[in-house]
Amino acid sequence: MFTCTGCALLCDDIEAIVENNRIKETRNTCRRGSARMKGAMFRLVPSIDQKPADFESSIKKAAEILRNSTSPMLFGLDNSTCEAQVKGIQLAKKINAIMDDTSSFCQGLLIEKILQKKLRTCSLDDIRNKADVLVYWGSDAQDSQPRHLSRFSYFPRGESRQRGYEEDRLAIAIDVRESNTAKICKGHFYRIPLKGDREFILALMEALSGKAPAYDTKNMLGLASILKKAEFGAIFVGIGLTYSIKNDFEILTELADMLPKFNIMPMVGHYNMRGFNEALFKETGFVNRVKFEGKAVHENKYAIIEALKNKSIDALVVVGSDPVLSLPRSVIAHLPSIPVVCIDPCQTFTSKIAAVNIPCAASGVESAGSAVRMDGKVIGLKKIIENNYLTDEDILKRLMEAV
Amino acid sequence: MGIDIGKFLKNPEFEILITTYRDIFQVEALERDRFGEDYKKLSAVITMSKNDMQKMGFKSGDRVKLSNNYGSVVVEVKESKKNEPGGLAFMINSPWSNILISGETDGKGIPEFKHITAKISLSKEEITPVTEITFHK
Amino acid sequence: MVTVMEIYQLLPKTNCKKCGESTCMAFAVSLLGRKKKVVECTPLLEENFKAQKEKLESLLLPSAGAEETGMIVHTELCTGCGNCVVACPVDVANDPHGAGMGCAPTNDKVIFKVVDGKVLASNIKECRRFGKSKVLCYACIDPCPTGAIEFV
Numbered sequence: 001m002f003t004c005t006g007c008a009l010l011c012d013d014i015e016a017i018v019e020n021n022r023i024k025e026t027r028n029t030c031r032r033g034s035a036r037m038k039g040a041m042f043r044l045v046p047s048i049d050q051k052p053a054d055f056e057s058s059i060k061k062a063a064e065i066l067r068n069s070t071s072p073m074l075f076g077l078d079n080s081t082c083e084a085q086v087k088g089i090q091l092a093k094k095i096n097a098i099m100d101d102t103s104s105f106c107q108g109l110l111i112e113k114i115l116q117k118k119l120r121t122c123s124l125d126d127i128r129n130k131a132d133v134l135v136y137w138g139s140d141a142q143d144s145q146p147r148h149l150s151r152f153s154y155f156p157r158g159e160s161r162q163r164g165y166e167e168d169r170l171a172i173a174i175d176v177r178e179s180n181t182a183k184i185c186k187g188h189f190y191r192i193p194l195k196g197d198r199e200f201i202l203a204l205m206e207a208l209s210g211k212a213p214a215y216d217t218k219n220m221l222g223l224a225s226i227l228k229k230a231e232f233g234a235i236f237v238g239i240g241l242t243y244s245i246k247n248d249f250e251i252l253t254e255l256a257d258m259l260p261k262f263n264i265m266p267m268v269g270h271y272n273m274r275g276f277n278e279a280l281f282k283e284t285g286f287v288n289r290v291k292f293e294g295k296a297v298h299e300n301k302y303a304i305i306e307a308l309k310n311k312s313i314d315a316l317v318v319v320g321s322d323p324v325l326s327l328p329r330s331v332i333a334h335l336p337s338i339p340v341v342c343i344d345p346c347q348t349f350t351s352k353i354a355a356v357n358i359p360c361a362a363s364g365v366e367s368a369g370s371a372v373r374m375d376g377k378v379i380g381l382k383k384i385i386e387n388n389y390l391t392d393e394d395i396l397k398r399l400m401e402a403v
Numbered sequence: 404m405g406i407d408i409g410k411f412l413k414n415p416e417f418e419i420l421i422t423t424y425r426d427i428f429q430v431e432a433l434e435r436d437r438f439g440e441d442y443k444k445l446s447a448v449i450t451m452s453k454n455d456m457q458k459m460g461f462k463s464g465d466r467v468k469l470s471n472n473y474g475s476v477v478v479e480v481k482e483s484k485k486n487e488p489g490g491l492a493f494m495i496n497s498p499w500s501n502i503l504i505s506g507e508t509d510g511k512g513i514p515e516f517k518h519i520t521a522k523i524s525l526s527k528e529e530i531t532p533v534t535e536i537t538f539h540k
Numbered sequence: 541m542v543t544v545m546e547i548y549q550l551l552p553k554t555n556c557k558k559c560g561e562s563t564c565m566a567f568a569v570s571l572l573g574r575k576k577k578v579v580e581c582t583p584l585l586e587e588n589f590k591a592q593k594e595k596l597e598s599l600l601l602p603s604a605g606a607e608e609t610g611m612i613v614h615t616e617l618c619t620g621c622g623n624c625v626v627a628c629p630v631d632v633a634n635d636p637h638g639a640g641m642g643c644a645p646t647n648d649k650v651i652f653k654v655v656d657g658k659v660l661a662s663n664i665k666e667c668r669r670f671g672k673s674k675v676l677c678y679a680c681i682d683p684c685p686t687g688a689i690e691f692v
Contacts, residue, residue, distance in 0.1 A: 041439070
């Protein structure tokens with residue numbers, strides 16, 4: 001059995017059939033996981049200034065870039081093992097770099113609240129065994145964490161949920177669109193206007209406290225009564241909700257206080273984003289946006305978005321991430337003017353503009369290690385294919401020796 | 404009643420509100436080959452409700468130009484298969500939607516990835532090639 | 541029921557003979573009669589034929605044993621989420637500690653399995669829509685948001 005790195009569910013019941021040292025067939029992975037495990041069509045090759053180079057020269061050049069930089073940033077590591085993340089933090093400390101990851105513009109705020117124990121949470125296994133009311137909020141698990149409903153939440157039989165989902169569980173979707181997850185929640189889909197989450201929460205809080213809210217009174221009272229009757233509930237918070245309430249996160253804490261039977265689960269995309277957040281939190285007390293300068297300083301200006309907008313970094317090391325693909329075009333304008341070092345198994349939009357490219361093994365397929373599932377459980381990754389690619393952990397170690 | 408200026412123009416322009424989402428088939432294409440045709444075909448699309456399409460005079464498969472203060476992009480328009488009430492259009496999160504995202508964050512580091520306002524109009528231009536978005540040759 | 545022409549239209553129609561048949565039409569007839577497999581047409585394995593190959597596979601799937609229950613799996617719509625694997629009452633009964641608990645099936649008695657990110661049906665005679673005491677079960681259709689499973 002292998003572990004899939006397609007998303008932060010880290011499904012560890014995967015079979016893979018290997019032929020000619022490539023994965024020919026996967027079993028039990030979803031469509032996303034299958035594509036992930038089979039790997040991208042175009043491998044990254046070592047290069048300097050977009051010209052092919054040997055591996056050693058690429059490491060040397062990357063180290064030179066970092067030596068010449070007065071304000072470097074290390075970004076990514078959400079698609080890396082915990083072991084590589086620790087190495088990354090060590091490198092950032094050694095060179096006094098700014099460190100940030102995708103969680104900075106994704107679920108970072110939510111995971112921080114969970115690690116600070118400001119929000120009640122539980123494990124996915126608890127949900128499978130006990131949960132009777134499931135709320136998918138701004139989250140389309142069916143498309144982003146495709147086996148969430150079948151492995152853990154709605155469909156499986158669990159210890160105290162033996163009778164099947166129709167009788168034992170109730171799934172609710174709150175979203176701005178009728179997602180695939182919302183379709184499954186059929187009679188319990190609450191469509192809200194874009195950015196309407198705050199108003200919805202306020203009305204729900206009124207309904208929970210026994211008052212009739214002005215907003216969608218009938219539905220809201222119905223929802224409040226379902227939530228109140230729950231024995232063990234879970235709210236799966238997707239980025240739809242996180243983005244919508246970002247400036248007012250306390251409101252979620254307040255709602256959670258009114259729902260003592262409910263647990264909050266951050267719906268994480270990248271397979272080890274939570275691992276990165278936990279590792280940095282353990283080291284610095286913050287989940288992202290940190291600058292090492294003897295001590296660790298946390299400020300919003302160290303978010304990749306702000307650092308690029310303010311042109312405050314003069315070199316960028318990207319590990320297992322593709323900011324050119326995922327960031328707003330208006331923000332990445334600064335990127336082509338600074339040297340970028342890209343460490344990744346495959347070619348990315350970022351690798352196409354990078355000053356130095358260093359290929360690494362695809363973790364969970366070509367190298368082993370560990371990762372943190374969205375609920376905080378540590379899951380082992382195994383090696384499936386044997387080849388000569390170094391891990392990103394090894395490459396970061398080499399970089400550290402060379403700077 | 405104001406005069407509907409749009410009626411008198413050859414190519415009327417409309418204001419729309421767009422949100423972004425994720426799609427497993429598009430992510431599959433990304434994992435396989437983010438430079439490929441499949442990824443582009445699944446990404447460079449805007450989906451709208453039947454009502455909105457009729458109101459704006461679009462047919463599924465038409466190309467439309469979306470533009471705002473941050474950039475402009477040509478994508479294909481498709482009618483939603485779901486029963487959407489209208490007033491909100493949808494794009495899968497991708498470099499094509501990222502062209503239209505504001506960099507304004509109030510200093511807080513999180514762009515409005517799921518809240519886009521833009522002007523939309525029919526276009527004869529080709530779908531914006533990814534190389535135009537991502538700097539590389 | 542799928543016809544020879546439907547199959548033929550999805551083939552490359554180059555008569556390249558790589559499958560061992562003299563023409564694509566002959567290959568289509570063999571496909572319909574289950575004497576050949578889709579993958580034996582090697583040009584079809586190329587990237588630009590991907591959609592056609594998936595369509596062909598889904599067209600040919602029901603006769604692989606499912607025709608008596610009328611089950612069709614539209615592979616091209618399937619996300620491989622496994623909701624049907626877990627929700628199917630036969631799977632739960634035959635594999636309570638694997639499929640029934642949301643995990644990978646632990647034996648071959650289940651009806652649904654996910655291979656390469658798409659669901660594959662087998663043991664179709666176990667399906668509750670089959671046999672003497674058949675019932676009109678919707679357990680695999682209801683949890684599928686993309687309509688990938690259909691009974692005809």
